[in-house]
Amino acid sequence: MKVHRQSQSIIVSGESGAGKTENTKFILRYLTESYGSGQDIDERIVEANPLLEAFGNAKTVRNNNSSRFGKFVEIHFDAKNVVVGGFVSHYLLEKSRICVQGQEERNYHIFYRLSAGAPEDIRKKFHLGSPANFHYLNRGCTSYFSTKETEGSIPQNRKSPQHLKHGSLKDPLLDDLCDYKRMCSAMQRIGLNESEKLDLFRVVAGVLHLGNIHFEETGSSSGCGLTLSSEQCLECCAELLGLDQEDLCESLTCRVMQTSSGGSKGTVIKVPLKKEQAINARDALAKAVYSRLFDHVVHRVNCCFPFESSSMFIGVLDIAGFEYFEHNSFEQFCINYCNEKLQQFFNERILKEEQELYQKEGLGVNEVKYVDNQDCIDLIEAKTFGILDVLDEENKLPQASDQHFTATVHRKHDKHFRISIPRKSKLTVHRNLRDDEGFLIHHFAGAVCYETSHFVEKNNDALHMSLECLVSLSLDPFVKRLFKNDNKRNSKQKAGKLGFISLGNKFKAQLNELLDKLKSTGAGFIRCVKPNLKMCSKQFEGSQILSQLQCSGMVSVLDLMQGGFPSRAPFHELYNMYKMYMPDSLVRLDPRLFCKTLFKALGLNEKDYKFGMTKVFFRPGKFAEFDRLMKSDPEHLSELVERVKHWLICNRWRKAQACSLCVIKLKNKILYRATACVTVQKFIRMFLCRKKYKHRIEGLLKVSGLRRQLGQMNEVVGTLKEGRVEMSKKVTNLEATLDSLNMKIKVISPAVLVYSLTSAVIFHVSAGCESEVNRRLGRAWGVMDSLDNGVWRCRYLCGRTKVRVFRSLVLPVLLYGCETWTLTKYLR
Numbered sequence: 100m101k102v103h104r105q106s107q108s109i110i111v112s113g114e115s116g117a118g119k120t121e122n123t124k125f126i127l128r129y130l131t132e133s134y135g136s137g138q139d140i141d142e143r144i145v146e147a148n149p150l151l152e153a154f155g156n157a158k159t160v161r162n163n164n165s166s167r168f169g170k171f172v173e174i175h176f177d178a179k180n181v182v183v184g185g186f187v188s189h190y191l192l193e194k195s196r197i198c199v200q201g202q203e204e205r206n207y208h209i210f211y212r213l214s215a216g217a218p219e220d221i222r223k224k225f226h227l228g229s230p231a232n233f234h235y236l237n238r239g240c241t242s243y244f245s246t247k248e249t250e251g252s253i254p255q256n257r258k259s260p261q262h263l264k265h266g267s268l269k270d271p272l273l274d275d276l277c278d279y280k281r282m283c284s285a286m287q288r289i290g291l292n293e294s295e296k297l298d299l300f301r302v303v304a305g306v307l308h309l310g311n312i313h314f315e316e317t318g319s320s321s322g323c324g325l326t327l328s329s330e331q332c333l334e335c336c337a338e339l340l341g342l343d344q345e346d347l348c349e350s351l352t353c354r355v356m357q358t359s360s361g362g363s364k365g366t367v368i369k370v371p372l373k374k375e376q377a378i379n380a381r382d383a384l385a386k387a388v389y390s391r392l393f394d395h396v397v398h399r400v401n402c403c404f405p406f407e408s409s410s411m412f413i414g415v416l417d418i419a420g421f422e423y424f425e426h427n428s429f430e431q432f433c434i435n436y437c438n439e440k441l442q443q444f445f446n447e448r449i450l451k452e453e454q455e456l457y458q459k460e461g462l463g464v465n466e467v468k469y470v471d472n473q474d475c476i477d478l479i480e481a482k483t484f485g486i487l488d489v490l491d492e493e494n495k496l497p498q499a500s501d502q503h504f505t506a507t508v509h510r511k512h513d514k515h516f517r518i519s520i521p522r523k524s525k526l527t528v529h530r531n532l533r534d535d536e537g538f539l540i541h542h543f544a545g546a547v548c549y550e551t552s553h554f555v556e557k558n559n560d561a562l563h564m565s566l567e568c569l570v571s572l573s574l575d576p577f578v579k580r581l582f583k584n585d586n587k588r589n590s591k592q593k594a595g596k597l598g599f600i601s602l603g604n605k606f607k608a609q610l611n612e613l614l615d616k617l618k619s620t621g622a623g624f625i626r627c628v629k630p631n632l633k634m635c636s637k638q639f640e641g642s643q644i645l646s647q648l649q650c651s652g653m654v655s656v657l658d659l660m661q662g663g664f665p666s667r668a669p670f671h672e673l674y675n676m677y678k679m680y681m682p683d684s685l686v687r688l689d690p691r692l693f694c695k696t697l698f699k700a701l702g703l704n705e706k707d708y709k710f711g712m713t714k715v716f717f718r719p720g721k722f723a724e725f726d727r728l729m730k731s732d733p734e735h736l737s738e739l740v741e742r743v744k745h746w747l748i749c750n751r752w753r754k755a756q757a758c759s760l761c762v763i764k765l766k767n768k769i770l771y772r773a774t775a776c777v778t779v780q781k782f783i784r785m786f787l788c789r790k791k792y793k794h795r796i797e798g799l800l801k802v803s804g805l806r807r808q809l810g811q812m813n814e815v816v817g818t819l820k821e822g823r824v825e826m827s828k829k830v831t832n833l834e835a836t837l838d839s840l841n842m843k844i845k846v847i848s849p850a851v852l853v854y855s856l857t858s859a860v861i862f863h864v865s866a867g868c869e870s871e872v873n874r875r876l877g878r879a880w881g882v883m884d885s886l887d888n889g890v891w892r893c894r895y896l897c898g899r900t901k902v903r904v905f906r907s908l909v910l911p912v913l914l915y916g917c918e919t920w921t922l923t924k925y926l927r
């Protein structure tokens with residue numbers, strides 16, 4: 100960012116448990132500690148993590164501290180590269196976990212940390228107990244993470260029977276009791292006051308009690324009612340969420356409908372819900388409340404490091420990698436879609452753009468093939484036909500069903516090679532699915548079979564109107580605020596109809612916004628690789644590691660790296676970075692020559708770098724090596740400068756000798772084919788006509804013996820065609836010439852290139868007294884180097900032979916335009 104003056108992003112990716120979050124934390128800490136303002140804003144950015152992790156991370160079978168949401172953390176800097184603030188965007192919190200988890204998994208950490216660590220008064224106030232007492236926790240793992248030291252500090256009545264029987268969970272980085280304290284101090288440090296903290300805890304407890312409300316068929320009607328034991332939970336939940344107890348009960352067991360036709364149009368009626376429907380309503384409410392709470396936590400965190408303006412930012416993206424389980428649902432579908440997009444970005448940035456750059460700069464690196472996944476992205480996100488839009492259409496149908504949606508997807512894409520029916524899966528468990536129960540997508544990283552049951556439900560982010568009204572009119576100002584925007588939407592939503600907010604398309608929009616942002620920055624990638632599935636250190640399972648590298652496109656990248664040059668810098672940037680270490684005589688050099696001279700003098704291995712048209716490219720790690728050499732101690736530096744000077748002179752001399760030989764050889768080789776020719780003599784004569792330059796050029800010709808050499812050159816330039824020489828292009832200064840060469844090389848003929856260069860040199864060498872000639876000489880050699888560029892490009896235009904012609908045309912001019920003794924002086 101400092102060098103390129105451009106915002107940067109770092110995309111950290113990998114499987115669950117590979118280390119994305121840990122590494123993201125290292126990056127954030129590094130940036131804030133190295134470039135922080137020394138004020139508490141730096142600390143706040145780092146301290147936001149324990150809070151976000153408490154609400155958004157959970158124990159899964161793959162990772163004890165798995166982030167169940169994606170985040171993009173931007174650290175903003177001012178013009179002096181000092182941290183001024185931060186901003187966190189979050190993506191796709193896994194909502195299903197709030198209500199149910201796998202047997203060995205847990206709900207979000209906050210539930211357990213609160214149970215294990217909250218002081219007795221909070222515990223009583225929020226009616227908390229052991230995790231085993233809560234329906235939303237007790238179907239998964241109910242044990243706490245603890246260590247030997249903290250195990251004794253957790254009161255027995257807070258531990259579940261599972262914890263008491265099997266002991267606590269162990270992880271060097273997790274401890275629910277300590278983490279509770281850490282989270283509280285993080286809250287304090289980032290500026291949350293006591294009442295804000297309690298608001299968060301109260302809603303968390305409210306969700307737990309909501310889950311304990313159970314229903315039973317009433318028998319008398321088709322509806323259901325609360326079980327007897329649930330009355331107490333209803334009371335707790337209503338109290339904690341600021342709801343009226345009766346309203347809550349009614350909203351969970353009935354749905355308000357408004358008749359839309361007939362004489363009774365507009366009449367509001369209550370339709371009792373069946374037990375299953377009531378359970379769904381309860382879970383939907385719990386998910387909505389918790390996810391709003393999470394949105395609020397992120398929002399609140401963002402308020403802790405505000406900034407008015409910033410010059411640039413470095414963003415770190417930590418988002419779940421490609422996922423494939425035995426059973427894959429809408430969550431995996433979204434996350435894999437996201438990974439397809441990120442992979443495409445990676446391909447474009449690392450492989451496509453890189454190769455295009457190599458080609459443009461003429462490095463001659465072999466092409467690396469990679470799979471373009473645009474077709475898979477289109478399959479998911481294309482308008483009308485894409486799976487996301489098909490799903491939205493299904494959601495809008497009066498009788499939406501997962502089977503109908505699946506059948507439509509298969510019908511619309513029956514010939515698409517990326518999608519097939521579950522029967523085509525290699526796994527038996529998928530082959531047992533009916534055609535309308537799932538689809539198999541061939542992702543860049545492998546085939547994944549998605550089971551489509553609940554896709555329609557999961558794609559809808561809206562709550563039933565009765566429930567939305569209930570919470571958005573809560574007596575608790577905090578809960579009310581969580582649902583503030585919904586209140587406005589309610590007034591527009593028709594009673595009885597489940598409003599529809601497409602989660603899939605919301606995610607698509609978020610993702611496209613994120614990608615636009617990433618594309619506007621310089622991007623770096625960190626691929627985390629999980630060494631084994633056992634969550635233990637120092638064990639490396641080769642085949643698993645290899646498959647992760649293949650999935651993430653690393654194999655193609657390594658191919659490219661092997662033949663490529665991952666670090667690069669434009670000549671002028673290197674020039675600006677190192678000119679302060681060099682004496683004036685070298686600073687006067689053209690940036691390209693300056694760099695070349697340095698590299699040669701330093702004795703860098705020529706395999707480690709390459710000169711392109713505008714940049715110098717390095718093999719991995721070589722730029723750092725070079726930088727270290729340049730920034731070494733002053734004694735070493737002065738020795739280096741002497742070496743640079745010596746190399747420069749020797750090289751010029753060698754070039755001069757080589758070019759003389761070249762001219763003589765060419766003289767004997769080249770056939771004169773052109774009919775209408777313009778000779779060098781002709782254009783020299785034209786310059787002589789211009790009074791302004793006449794005496795200088797004449798003088799120069801005398802001194803340098805150029806005239807004799809020109810005689811030889813006349814023969815050489817037989818290939819220049821008069822009609823293509825653009826005499827009108829007056830070369831006014833060297834830089835302009837080079838600019839115009841770089842810009843116009845593709846449209847002008849090689850003849851013009853030679854003409855422009857030659858004339859530029861004559862102009863400049865002849866532009867002043869002897870010392871000026873010497874000074875200009877440095878520049879003139881710059882032309883030579885630029886000509887090397889020209890030579891490369893010309894290779895494409897007209898082949899090697901003519902390229903040599905160009906070199907030999909210009910070199911003698913340069914050679915005899917300088918005073919030989921200045922060269923030989925150094926050589927001696």
Ligand SMILES: Nc1ncnc2c1ncn2[C@@H]1O[C@H](COP(=O)(O)OP(=O)(O)OP(=O)(O)O)[C@@H](O)[C@H]1O
Nearest residue numbers: 114115116117118119120121122162164165166419
């Ligand atoms: N650099 C590290 N040093 C020590 N332990 C690490 C490091 N990176 C990862 N780990 C271990 O691996 C575990 C998983 O890491 P992390 O939570 O960062 O994975 P993740 O890729 O973010 O997973 P998910 O996608 O599930 O969130 C950590 O809890 C820690 O135990």
